[in-house]
Amino acid sequence: xxxxxxxxxxxxxxxxxxxxxxxxxxxxxxxxxxxxxxxxxxxxxxxxxxxxxxxxxxxxxxxxxxxxxxxxxxxxxxxxxxxxxxxxxxxxxxxxxxxxxxxxxxxxxxxxxxxxxxxxxxxxxxxxxxxxxxxxxxxxxxxxxxxxxxxxxxxxxxxxxxxxxxxxxxxxxxxxxxxxxxxxxxxxxxxxxxxxxxxxxxxxxxxxxxxxxxxxxxxxxxxxxxxxxxxxxxxxxxxxxxxxxxxxxxxxxxxxxxxxxxxxxxxxxxxxxxxxxxxxxxxxxxxxxxxxxxxxxxxxxxxxxxxxxxxxxxxxxxxxxxxxxxxxxxxxxxxxxxxxxxxxxxxxxxxxxxxxxxxxxxxxxxxxxxxxxxxxxxx
Amino acid sequence: xxxxxxxxxxxxxxxxxxxxxxxxxxxxxxxxxxxxxxxxxxxxxxxxxxxxxxxxxxxxxxxxxxxxxxxxxxxxxxxxxxxxxxxxxxxxxxxxxxxxxxxxxxxxxxxxxxxxxxxxxxxxxxxxxxxxxxxxxxxxxxxxxxxxxxxxxxxxxxxxxxxxxxxxxxxxxxxxxxxxxxxxxxxxxxxxxxxxxxxxxxxxxxxxxxxxxxxxxxxxxxxxxxxxxxxxxxxxxxxxxxxxxxxxxxxxxxxxxxxxxxxxxxxxxxxxxxxxxxxxxxxxxxxxxxxxxxxxxxxxxxxxxxxxxxxxxxxxxxxxxxxxxxxxxxxxxxxxxxxxxxxxxxxxxxxxxxxxxxxxxxxxxxxxxxxxxxxxxxxxxxxxxxxxxxxxxxxxxxxxxxxxxxxxxxxxxxxxxxxxxxxxxxxxxxxxxxxxxxxxxxxxxxxxxxxxxxxxxx
Numbered sequence: 001x002x003x004x005x006x007x008x009x010x011x012x013x014x015x016x017x018x019x020x021x022x023x024x025x026x027x028x029x030x031x032x033x034x035x036x037x038x039x040x041x042x043x044x045x046x047x048x049x050x051x052x053x054x055x056x057x058x059x060x061x062x063x064x065x066x067x068x069x070x071x072x073x074x075x076x077x078x079x080x081x082x083x084x085x086x087x088x089x090x091x092x093x094x095x096x097x098x099x100x101x102x103x104x105x106x107x108x109x110x111x112x113x114x115x116x117x118x119x120x121x122x123x124x125x126x127x128x129x130x131x132x133x134x135x136x137x138x139x140x141x142x143x144x145x146x147x148x149x150x151x152x153x154x155x156x157x158x159x160x161x162x163x164x165x166x167x168x169x170x171x172x173x174x175x176x177x178x179x180x181x182x183x184x185x186x187x188x189x190x191x192x193x194x195x196x197x198x199x200x201x202x203x204x205x206x207x208x209x210x211x212x213x214x215x216x217x218x219x220x221x222x223x224x225x226x227x228x229x230x231x232x233x234x235x236x237x238x239x240x241x242x243x244x245x246x247x248x249x250x251x252x253x254x255x256x257x258x259x260x261x262x263x264x265x266x267x268x269x270x271x272x273x274x275x276x277x278x279x280x281x282x283x284x285x286x287x288x289x290x291x292x293x294x295x296x297x298x299x300x301x302x303x304x305x306x307x308x309x310x311x312x313x314x315x316x317x318x319x320x321x322x323x324x325x326x327x328x329x330x331x332x333x334x335x336x337x338x339x340x341x342x343x344x345x346x347x348x349x350x351x352x353x354x355x356x357x358x359x360x361x362x363x364x365x366x367x368x369x370x371x372x373x374x375x376x377x378x379x
Numbered sequence: 380x381x382x383x384x385x386x387x388x389x390x391x392x393x394x395x396x397x398x399x400x401x402x403x404x405x406x407x408x409x410x411x412x413x414x415x416x417x418x419x420x421x422x423x424x425x426x427x428x429x430x431x432x433x434x435x436x437x438x439x440x441x442x443x444x445x446x447x448x449x450x451x452x453x454x455x456x457x458x459x460x461x462x463x464x465x466x467x468x469x470x471x472x473x474x475x476x477x478x479x480x481x482x483x484x485x486x487x488x489x490x491x492x493x494x495x496x497x498x499x500x501x502x503x504x505x506x507x508x509x510x511x512x513x514x515x516x517x518x519x520x521x522x523x524x525x526x527x528x529x530x531x532x533x534x535x536x537x538x539x540x541x542x543x544x545x546x547x548x549x550x551x552x553x554x555x556x557x558x559x560x561x562x563x564x565x566x567x568x569x570x571x572x573x574x575x576x577x578x579x580x581x582x583x584x585x586x587x588x589x590x591x592x593x594x595x596x597x598x599x600x601x602x603x604x605x606x607x608x609x610x611x612x613x614x615x616x617x618x619x620x621x622x623x624x625x626x627x628x629x630x631x632x633x634x635x636x637x638x639x640x641x642x643x644x645x646x647x648x649x650x651x652x653x654x655x656x657x658x659x660x661x662x663x664x665x666x667x668x669x670x671x672x673x674x675x676x677x678x679x680x681x682x683x684x685x686x687x688x689x690x691x692x693x694x695x696x697x698x699x700x701x702x703x704x705x706x707x708x709x710x711x712x713x714x715x716x717x718x719x720x721x722x723x724x725x726x727x728x729x730x731x732x733x734x735x736x737x738x739x740x741x742x743x744x745x746x747x748x749x750x751x752x753x754x755x756x757x758x759x760x761x762x763x764x765x766x767x768x769x770x771x772x773x774x775x776x777x778x779x780x781x782x783x784x785x786x787x788x789x790x791x792x793x794x795x796x797x798x799x800x801x802x803x804x805x806x807x808x809x810x811x812x813x814x815x816x817x818x819x820x821x822x823x824x825x826x827x828x829x830x831x832x833x834x835x836x837x
Contacts, residue, residue, distance in 0.1 A: 068779060068787030069809060070513065097569055100545045104788030107753045111792040126752055128569030131541045131548075136583040140568065143576060299541055299552045300562045328513050328784060334549040337509030338556050354511070 001227070003220045004193075008200030010208065011246055014056050014086045018208040022048050023089060028156055030092040031121070033078075033102055034242075035270045036129055037094050038145065038289045040172050041282075043210065044164035045152050051206035052093065053244040054357060057081050062117050066108040072326045073357040074242050075101040082109055082118040092123030092155070094148065099297055099331055123155045131298060142286050165281035171210050176271040178217045179205065182224075183268065186260045187315050190229025195238070195259020196250045202266050203244050230258055234374055237261040237313050239339060240324040240353075241332040247360055252322070255370050261316030263309045269293045296331035305335065306342055313348055320349040320377045322370070326357045349377045393489060394448035396420065397441045407431070422694025423493055426636060432668070433634060436661045440640045443653040447485070454479040455531055460596055463525070463533035463554060465540045465547060466517070466713075467743040468565075471650025472736055475608040476592050476600060481533060483521025483550070485646055490520055491691045491813045498692075498813055501527065510553065515782025516813035518550040526557065535561045535595050537588065539740065542567030543750040544785045563591040567741065570751030571758055578741060585737035602729050608650035609732045612739065613723045615649060618658035619716065625665050626709060626770055630674020631682065632665050635698040635708035639689070642713040642744075649739075680705035681773045681835045684766055686759075686793070687712035687786050688778050688812045693820045700824060706831060709770045715744040715762060745785075753789050753796070760796050767801050774835045775805045776827065780812045806830040 010016050019029060030042050031052040042049040054077030062083035063076035081087055095106040106126045113120035128144045130137045149160050182201060185192055193201075201220070205213055236257045238249070244266050249259050263269060273292040276284040293308050294301045313321060321343060323336035333354070340350045351373040356362055410429045414421035427437030454461045459479050464470060466484035473480045490498040498516070501523025506512050508526065510519065524530055536555040540547035541564050548564075555562035565584045568577035589600055619641065626633050640657065648654035668674075683701070689711045690697040701708050722742075723735030741747065748759040755761075766772060775797050777790050794805040808826050811817035 066791050068784075068790055068807075070779075070781055070784055070787045097542075100785040101788055103752075107789045107792050111795065126570075128751075130566050130569060130580070132564050132566035132584060132587075134583075134587065136580055137566070140576065140580050144569075296549070297545065299538055299548050299564045300555065302552060302556050325511075330511060330514050330546045330549050330782075330784070333511035333513065334553050337511070338553065340509060352509075 001223065003216060003223060004197060004201075007204045007216060007220065008197055008246065011200040011203035011244070012055065014053065014081060014207075015089055016207060018212065019048070019050065019089055022209060028091040029089055030094060030123065030152075031087060031090045032094045033096055033105065034098045035265045035292070035295070036096055036098055036289055037127055038285045040165060040168035040275070040285050041145065041149055041160060042094075042152070043168040043171065044160045045149075045156065045158040046164075047092070047152070047156065047158070048209055050090065052078055052081070052087060052090075053203070053206075054078055054081065055244050056086055057084070057358065060358075062112065063108075065117070066112055067104070070328050071104070072101045072241075072328045074326055075105060077357060078105055079108055079112060079118070082120075083112060085119065087121070088119050090121040092125070092152075093121045094125045094127050096127040097129045097297075098295065099329070101328070123152070125151055138286065138290060141290055142283070145282065145286055162281055165285065166277075169275045169277055169281055169285065171214065173274050173277065174214050175205055175210050175217070176274055178214060178221065179271045181221055182217070183261070185221075185224055187317070188229060189317075190231050191235075191258060191260055192224045192227040192229045194230070194249075194253055195236075195262075196246050196253055198259070199243070199246050199249050199262075199266065202270065203246070205271070206266070233258040234319045234377060235260045235317060237263070237309075237316055237318040237321045238267075238324060239263040239309055239321055240336060241326040241329045241357075242266065243324075243357075245357070245360075248355075248366075251360065251363055251366060252370050255367060255374060257370070257374060261312050261318055263293075263305075263312055265295060268312060269295065296335040302335065302338060306339065309339060310343070310346065310348075313343070318348070320351065320373060322351050322353055322373070324353040324355055327354055349373070393493075394445045394452060396423070397445035397448065419494070422495070425699065426492065426695035427640075430634075432664055433636060435664050436637065436640055436657060439653070439657045439660055440644065443644065443648050443651075443657055444489075446653060447480075447647045450479045451481050451530065460534040461531065462535050462537050462592075463551070463560075464537040465551065466646045467543070467740075467745045468537065468539035469612065469645055469649035469736070469739050469743065470647070471608040471612040471739075472589065472592070472605075474648075474650045475605040476596060476598065477604075478592060478596060480647070481521075481525070481530065482646055483519075483525070484517045485521065485643070486524050486530070487517050487520030487813050488643075488691045490524070492695045495694070499816070502814060508557075510550070513782060514550060515544075515546045515780060516811055517780070517782065518547055519782075520813055522550060522554060525554070532558055533560060535563065535591075537591075538562065538564045539567075539743075539746065541565060542569065543745045544783075546782050546784060561591075561595060563588055565740075567746045567750050570755050571747060573757060578738065581741045582734050582737045585733055585740065589733065600729065605729060605732050606726050609723050609726045609735060611652055611655050612650040612736070613726070614655050615645070615658045616722045616739065618655075618662040619645075621662050622665055623769075625669045628669055628674070629682075629771065630676055630679045631707045631709060631770075632668035632674055634675050635701050636695065637661055637665070638708060638711050638714045639695070639698060642711075642716075645716065645743075674707075675702055676705055676707055678705065679707040681831050682707045682709045682771055684709055684763065684770070684772045684775045685711035686763060686775050686777050686790075686797075687783070688780055689713070690778055690810070690820065690823060691812050692815045696820065704828065704831070706827075709772055710766050712748075713744050715748060715766075716742050749785050753793050759789070759793055760800075763793070763797060764801055767797075767803055772803060774830070775803055776830070777805070777807045778810050778812060778823065779807060780810065781814070781817055782811075804830075804834045806834075 057077035
């Protein structure tokens with residue numbers, strides 16, 4: 001499983017040989033903050049879309065200078081990575097209003113750069129994202145997307161064509177289909193991939209060119225078809241706040257569990273929905289990103305999220321669900337309160353786990369809580 | 380049976396207290412005597428009634444507050460629906476449709492100002508049912524009262540914090556799910572633009588709200604009733620603008636606690652004749668003081684802009700303490716709707732009135748300033764700079780509340796901008812406007828005092 005090790009390894013660092021190789025050939029890289037930013041438009045411009053993450057940060061010293069004390073550590077780690085030069089390879093970055101913490105990165109990153117504490121990519125954009133459904137919301141988002149494309153074309157001297165968008169949709173849909181196949185393997189009674197590996201594979205999908213990634217993932221899926229499956233371990237699902245840190249899942253699995261499913265943005269919520277290939281490509285892209293399984297930032301849509309979580313849990317035949325949220329993440333923390341109530345009522349055991357993002361500073365506490373949960377579910 | 384009794388007693392007790400106080404003009408001597416006799420009411424008396432120039436506005440304000448609670452208590456008996464709505468929503472449209480508003484922030488503030496430690500058990504109740512302790516206390520107190528059954532169950536949830544505050548919005552989302560009642564999300568667009576795509580988006584959201592209210596009540600919006608409410612709301616806007624102009628005077632003729640009454644009036648009763656009475660009286664009092672050259676303070680040591688919240692505990696001591704210490708409160712965040720970019724200026728048609736109301740709601744604090752990037756046109760920094768220039772501000776203070784991620788995320792950058800670009804000293808305090816257990820009031824007071832003495836007044 002050399003290929004597996006290679007793909008998981010790529011998830012541990014921010015820069016990687018693919019990004020470096022892309023840049024050596026004169027390619028540009030644009031960082032984006034999360035799953036509401038349509039990667040296809042960046043790809044169609046011939047630029048590498050790259051999801052910025054918090055891993056590798058081991059402190060938040062600079063971030064604490066700019067953020068208040070009640071801001072989530074994932075977002076602080078993003079700024080810290082910028083301050084420590086780990087995003088210096090970015091030619092651009094796009095920030096959106098995924099939550100109150102994330103949107104302020106747009107303010108603080110610029111300020112830190114002004115103070116000489118971080119490098120700001122030359123192309124730095126705010127992508128306005130509404131919260132309501134309806135035609136006027138889609139129209140607003142379409143206008144924002146067109147504005148973003150125009151800014152990108154102007155800054156980088158590129159052109160986003162209809163043909164380019166159609167091609168991007170095909171490539172990205174292929175990635176989504178392959179990742180779905182990976183997740184179907186996790187539903188089996190004998191599971192050929194651990195949760196730690198699965199998260200690594202998903203994270204890597206956000207930091208390397210998709211064409212190359214698709215080739216490698218196809219090959220890996222073939223190899224996994226022959227791999228011996230894991231049985232006899234309690235099957236868990238993880239639901240909640242953003243997590244690009246495979247060590248968190250490893251900590252859970254090291255206690256004897258097997259993570260077989262998730263509802264995370266570095267997970268099913270990021271790739272589950274396809275872009276319609278037979279419509280106007282830009283409209284189809286906007287619709288897909290807008291209508292995909294909603295993050296808790298979309299209010300009044302709990303029942304849709306709940307149904308999705310319950311269905312994934314059933315498909316994965318899970319014995320229990322860990323409802324995690326990063327401290328101060330009120331969006332997931334609040335949804336988790338409702339999930340806990342409703343899933344338990346359906347007989348699915350849950351563990352609510354507030355945690356810090358980062359290099360597992362509170363790993364002892366997490367271990368104790370997960371161990372107690374595994375005892376509770378009798379596995 | 381017990382629950383019914385409790386439901387009846389909570390708002391009734393409050394509205395009867397407010398009603399009794401509002402009908403009881405007191406001399407200072409009588410007020411002090413009453414505070415000794417009835418210590419539970421002393422905070423209300425001292426905040427709203429003790430000083431004659433305050434009580435002129437304080438009494439109609441208490442009367443209006445009493446009606447707000449009385450309406451809530453009687454709503455279902457009178458066949459009216461109750462809407463659970465946010466503080467940043469002028470409720471004129473609800474009054475026009477005979478819907479009774481209840482805002483958790485208003486209930487939290489009544490509790491934390493009026494009753495010593497009165498909010499604590501309701502904050503704790505919410506964490507007991509699974510709401511995170513990092514959620515905002517502004518909502519948690521009022522939600523605790525409602526979910527513990529002390530106020531009748533609302534019939535619908537209207538979330539107007541969408542686009543400006545996740546924590547607030549998420550609490551509304553939660554209440555809708557927890558109580559299984561209909562939910563309407565009214566989303567502020569992602570940033571401000573003057574007369575462009577963004578306000579048109581919001582006007583469409585406002586139409587969506589009206590359609591939702593019609594569906595929930597089964598009644599069509601009545602044009603005449605709407606016009607009555609808009610006419611009142613327009614007058615109130617005019618008084619707010621006049622008072623803003625009078626604030627420019629040195630010394631400032633607007634007492635600190637008038638800020639509380641001004642935004643409290645808008646939050647509870649925008650569009651009603653009672654609110655117009657409060658605002659008209661406030662304007663008359665301020666105008667009279669201005670004419671006489673009578674400032675709140677004989678000599679202002681510092682003119683302060685509170686860039687967001689004030690402090691709602693300790694019986695309203697915050698506003699009194701500022702003045703006792705020579706600090707003139709020129710503006711606080713919740714009164715920032717002074718900047719009338721949009722108002723109700725055309726009451727000729729239903730459409731023009733709804734656009735006006737949407738504009739007024741779009742102009743509310745948090746909805747307007749806090750949502751987009753700090754330095755974008757019409758956002759937090761630009762409005763702060765306008766106030767600094769208009770009102771001759773000496774310093775800016777931020778009292779940060781634990782739940783307020785939308786402001787804590789950018790406040791340090793904002794304050795740096797204020798210092799560098801406006802040349803105004805700033806202070807950031809970690810506290811909680813409704814929960815003194817986070818940072819006790821004496822500690823907050825000492826930090827402000829030290830800042831004023833050592834940085835502002837040289």
